[in-house]
Amino acid sequence: MAKKNPHNDELSNKIIEEINNQIKKGVNINEFDKDFSKIIKDYIGRLLK
Amino acid sequence: MKAELTLENIGSHRGFRNYDINSGKITIFEGANSSGKSTIIKSIATILSSPIRSKNLRDEANMFGILPKDERDSPIVNIFEDKAQISLNYNDFDLKTEIFKNGKIEINFPKNFQSNENFLYACMLVKNSKIQRYLASGDDNFQWIVSEMSFAGKYEELSETNNSYVRLINAAKNTMADINNKIGKYIDENKEFKAKKEEFERDLNIINEEKKKLPKSDNPELVKFENEQEKILNEINRLNERLESVNKEAAEKNKELKEKSSDIDNLELEKNNLIEEVKKIEKEIEEIKKINSDEEYKKISKNQKILESIIAEQSKFKTLRELYNTILNSRLESDACPLCESKISITKDKSSNKLKEINKKLEEILSKKNQIGGEIKVSENKIKLASSLKSKEVQINKKNKTISSKATQISSKQNKPKTIQNELRGINKNIEGTEKLLSENKKKLEEIEKRIEILAKEDEEHSELIQKKKKIFEDIKKIDINIGKNDELIKENSNIDLLGIKIPIEKADNIIDKLSEELEKIELYLNEKIDEQRIGAGKKFNETIRKVTKDLELEDFDDISLDLKDYRLNVVRKGGKTQPLGALGGAERGIIGGILQVSCKQTYLRDIPFFVGDDIILELDPVMSKKFIDYLRKLAAEDDLYIIITRITNNKQLNQVEI
Numbered sequence: 001m002a003k004k005n006p007h008n009d010e011l012s013n014k015i016i017e018e019i020n021n022q023i024k025k026g027v028n029i030n031e032f033d034k035d036f037s038k039i040i041k042d043y044i045g046r047l048l049k
Numbered sequence: 050m051k052a053e054l055t056l057e058n059i060g061s062h063r064g065f066r067n068y069d070i071n072s073g074k075i076t077i078f079e080g081a082n083s084s085g086k087s088t089i090i091k092s093i094a095t096i097l098s099s100p101i102r103s104k105n106l107r108d109e110a111n112m113f114g115i116l117p118k119d120e121r122d123s124p125i126v127n128i129f130e131d132k133a134q135i136s137l138n139y140n141d142f143d144l145k146t147e148i149f150k151n152g153k154i155e156i157n158f159p160k161n162f163q164s165n166e167n168f169l170y171a172c173m174l175v176k177n178s179k180i181q182r183y184l185a186s187g188d189d190n191f192q193w194i195v196s197e198m199s200f201a202g203k204y205e206e207l208s209e210t211n212n213s214y215v216r217l218i219n220a221a222k223n224t225m226a227d228i229n230n231k232i233g234k235y236i237d238e239n240k241e242f243k244a245k246k247e248e249f250e251r252d253l254n255i256i257n258e259e260k261k262k263l264p265k266s267d268n269p270e271l272v273k274f275e276n277e278q279e280k281i282l283n284e285i286n287r288l289n290e291r292l293e294s295v296n297k298e299a300a301e302k303n304k305e306l307k308e309k310s311s312d313i314d315n316l317e318l319e320k321n322n323l324i325e326e327v328k329k330i331e332k333e334i335e336e337i338k339k340i341n342s343d344e345e346y347k348k349i350s351k352n353q354k355i356l357e358s359i360i361a362e363q364s365k366f367k368t369l370r371e372l373y374n375t376i377l378n379s380r381l382e383s384d385a386c387p388l389c390e391s392k393i394s395i396t397k398d399k400s401s402n403k404l405k406e407i408n409k410k411l412e413e414i415l416s417k418k419n420q421i422g423g424e425i426k427v428s429e430n431k432i433k434l435a436s437s438l439k440s441k442e443v444q445i446n447k448k449n450k451t452i453s454s455k456a457t458q459i460s461s462k463q464n465k466p467k468t469i470q471n472e473l474r475g476i477n478k479n480i481e482g483t484e485k486l487l488s489e490n491k492k493k494l495e496e497i498e499k500r501i502e503i504l505a506k507e508d509e510e511h512s513e514l515i516q517k518k519k520k521i522f523e524d525i526k527k528i529d530i531n532i533g534k535n536d537e538l539i540k541e542n543s544n545i546d547l548l549g550i551k552i553p554i555e556k557a558d559n560i561i562d563k564l565s566e567e568l569e570k571i572e573l574y575l576n577e578k579i580d581e582q583r584i585g586a587g588k589k590f591n592e593t594i595r596k597v598t599k600d601l602e603l604e605d606f607d608d609i610s611l612d613l614k615d616y617r618l619n620v621v622r623k624g625g626k627t628q629p630l631g632a633l634g635g636a637e638r639g640i641i642g643g644i645l646q647v648s649c650k651q652t653y654l655r656d657i658p659f660f661v662g663d664d665i666i667l668e669l670d671p672v673m674s675k676k677f678i679d680y681l682r683k684l685a686a687e688d689d690l691y692i693i694i695t696r697i698t699n700n701k702q703l704n705q706v707e708i
Contacts, residue, residue: 019204019574032210033210041550044547044564047563048553
């Protein structure tokens with residue numbers, strides 16, 4: 001079965017979504033950094049599988 | 050309209066002070082030094098800019114004496130008190146802040162009020178405002194205005210976080226390069242060691258051939274052991290070759306097993322995700338079935354009637370509020386109601402109290418209106434949900450079919466891994482057996498060689514060759530140890546750590562490249578947004594500067610504006626010549642500062658109807674000062690602003706005038 005690659009552009013899209021949320025509700029850098037770190041780690045985890 | 054400012058324990062005063070400030074005019078607080086003028090300016094700035102979150106603006110607040118520096122006491126709380134309070138009531142907003150000695154500020158604002166920390170940049174025409182500082186120092190780079198007054202500054206903050214991860218990934222790339230170099234070195238070294246080992250093994254063969262040519266020793270025991278030694282060496286070679294071959298076979302089977310298992314794992318994951326989705330939809334269907342659409346329609350109808358009557362009541366009280374506002378502002382002292390012919394006693398106090406009651410009632414009505422509106426919305430949503438029942442049932446059927454197909458695929462694929470595992474078990478048993486035999490043979494060889502050494506001491510020629518062989522065995526052993534060490538080092542460097550995740554070296558390059566690519570896309574997006582915000586903010590700012598300059602009828606300048614490429618301030622004299630800031634006179638810088646400050650407020654902070662200034666305006670030459678004051682009066686009247694400025698006089702008592 002051909003495997004789909006769900007990783008294309010996923011990281012940048014998710015981070016950009018997070019950026020837009022921060023702008024909407026008021027920037028909290030600590031929260032953004034935490035979310036950024038989590039998204040990157042999830043992305044690396046999926047690439048390792 | 051009127052604003053009421055109440056200060057408690059602020060500055061050098063203990064207790065309360067109240068000030069009424071009218072919109073549409075300029076209010077001047079005048080008095081000698083330390084009469085409390087600046088305290089009023091600072092108090093208004095404190096309440097309208099709190100809470101201050103940005104580090105840059107906290108620095109501004111330190112400088113204005115609103116927030117304490119380092120660990121010191123608050124600069125606006127009276128030194129004999131632990132806390133102070135500022136209240137500002139204007140345009141139906143009732144704002145309160147408590148300021149504690151340690152500098153902490155607690156705010157109590159209505160939900161529909163939005164303060165703005167940029168008040169400190171935009172609404173304060175004071176000597177040490179950021180705009181004034183830049184003009185005084187001749188620094189014409191005003192990029193900070195368009196960044197901080199628009200979302201560009203926010204995007205810049207977020208960009209810094211992205212950049213920190215870019216730096217991390219770049220560091221990982223460098224680490225990868227180091228690791229690859231190290232591993233390359235170890236692999237090259239091992240190649241050399243193996244080549245050397247082969248050389249030694251060739252030498253060993255030569256010695257064995259030489260030994261064969263020698264006449265047989267007289268010692269039959271020595272001959273017997275040497276023959277045994279040869280047999281065992283051959284056996285060891287054979288076992289080594291077999292071991293290499295089965296290890297290779299095991300590696301291939303393991304790879305195949307991993308691939309097959311991974312396929313099955315993916316199918317299981319997809320199947321489980323689908324099962325979860327089906328459960329979720331089933332739950333939704335359960336909820337939908339509980340909805341009674343007819344009942345909800347009835348509820349909507351009933352609530353809509355209630356809403357109509359609430360709106361009517363609201364309108365009635367709003368009209369009453371207008372009437373009492375008119376009475377309050379009417380300046381009439383008579384006790385007859387000016388709006389009707391009734392001879393009822395109307396005093397300003399009574400009107401003010403009545404107004405407070407009406408405002409309270411309106412708040413209650415609004416709350417009820419929002420509640421009923423919310424109930425209508427809930428009913429509408431339930432009806433919408435109920436109509437989606439059929440489509441959800443179709444969804445479930447589809448997903449169940451897919452689950453079934455995945456289960457079939459899993460089932461069909463499960464046999465192969467089992468077969469491979471059985472084969473692997475056989476191979477591993479083979480490896481174990483071979484290693485055991487190898488170990489036994491090596492032990493035997495060691496014992497035989499000890500015996501040979503002892504026996505051969507008597508036989509000189511044999512002894513020499515045996516010594517040579519012994520040396521070669523020792524050298525081979527050393528090489529094996531070095532190869533083993535390098536293999537360990539290669540294993541230790543087989544992973545790279547990134548954000549606490551161990552990434553195998555063979556995958557690291559690819560992952561790091563993908564991360565770099567994604568982070569670059571994010572950087573591009575942020576840079577685009579920053580430019581877009583800056584340019585937009587810059588254009589609006591320039592439009593306002595030009596309007597203010599025109600309204601002020603300044604004859605000496607053709608244009609004052611920000612360059613939209615580098616955001617430097619361009620001051621173009623009459624006749625078209627651009628003048629550097631440093632070449633402007635103090636008074637000219639003063640007027641340009643005033644223009645920029647007002648433009649900043651009018652462009653970026655239109656929703657806060659306050660503008661404050663100290664006697665900086667009145668320090669301009671008399672003609673320019675009058676022009677600017679007239680302009681501010683006109684602005685106050687047109688936009689219904691509260692403009693408060695201070696003026697220094699000899700009078701120790703603080704005085705308040707309106708112009």
